[in-house]
Amino acid sequence: MRQAGRSLPGYREIRKRYSLFEVCRQPELCAQVTLEPVELHGVDAAVMFADIMLPVLGMGVDVELVENVGPVIERPIESLEDVRALRVPDPEESVPFILEAVRLVRDELPEEKALVGFCGGPFTVAGYLIEGKPTRDFVRTKRLMYAQPEAWHELMERLSETFLRYVRACVESGADIVQLFDSWVGALSIDDYEEFVAPYSERILGGLAVPTIHFGTGTAHLLESMAAAGGDVIGLDWRVRLDEAWERVGYDRGVQGNLDGAVLLGPWERVEAGTEAVLRAAGGRPGHIFNLGHGVMPETDPAVLRRLRELVHERTARVAA
DSSP states (O other): OTTGGGGSHHHHHHHHHSOHHHHHTSHHHHHHHHHHHHHHHOOSEEEOOOOTTHHHHTTTOOEEEETTTEEEESSOOOSHHHHHTOOOOOHHHHOHHHHHHHHHHHHHSOTTSEEEEEEEOHHHHHHHHHHSSOOSSOHHHHHHHHHOHHHHHHHHHHHHHHHHHHHHHHHHHTOSEEEEEETTGGGSOHHHHHHHTHHHHHHHHTTOSSOEEEEESSOGGGHHHHHHHOOSEEEOOTTSOHHHHHHHHOTTSEEEEEEOGGGGGSOHHHHHHHHHHHHHHHTTOTTEEEEESSOOOTTOOHHHHHHHHHHHHHHHHHHHO
C-alpha cells in the first residue's frame, strides 16, 4: 500500500526531525521507512519510499516540498528556452542515495515479497513544473501545451528520458516492479491524452524489462487509452467499478485497486463491506492486486490497515483453495 508509512508512529517521529528529501538522501533511513509498513502490516510488497519529484532535482529544477501543499517550484517553466535549460541526468550521479536505498531494501526484504519502484507520469510532473505548485485546473499547463507545442513536446521528451533512466537504474539496483504514477492526467480529454501524453508514457513503460503498473486518478474516461499506452497492470481508483474497468482494459492484463482509502476512516463494517465488494468484482480472476484506489491517508489507524490485510488474505486464500 503506497504511503502506508504515513500513518505509522515510527515514520511520524522520523518526519519530526527530517524532511522527505532528507530522509531520501540517507539510504539507511530511507530503507527503514520503506520496510516499516511491510514488517508491521504484513503486506505482499514494499513500495520504495521516494517522491516523484526526486528525478527532476538532477535536471536543474529547484523543488521544495511544502507540508500540506506539495511540490513548489521556484522558477516555473514558461518557454522553450526554459525547457532547453533542463538536463537529462545520470541517476547514478543525481540520485545515488535512492539507488543505494533500493539495494538495502532488496537485501532485507524476504525473497517472496516484491519491491516496487516508481516514477511520476510525464503529465503530472510537467504540471508541477509549469504551474509552480499543485493545481486542479492545469490552466497554465494546458496553455503551454496548446500554444507552445514545441516546448511541450521537448519537455515531455526530457522528462520521459529522465524517468526511464531513473526507473531502469532502480531495477538494476533491485526493484522487481515499476509503477508509473500519472496522478493528475485525468484532467485531460481522451484526444489530448493520446496526442500530448500517451507516447511518452508508452516510452517509459515499454522501455523496461520488468512488470509495470500504469496508474492515474480520475481516469475512468482514459482507461482504454492508458491500457494502449502500456502497463502489465492498470491501476484503478475508487471512481470506477473494478469489474467494468477490467473488462474495458482487457483480461489479458492485471488490475490494481480499488477500495476508497477514506472508507478506512469509517466503521469496520463499512470497511469489510467495501472490501468484499471489490473482491466480488474481481471474481477470483488471476491478476488482481488488491489495493486502495490511491495512497493511505495519514489519519488512518494502522490497526485497521492490518485488519484489512488479514481480511483480504483470508478471503483470497479461501477462493484459491
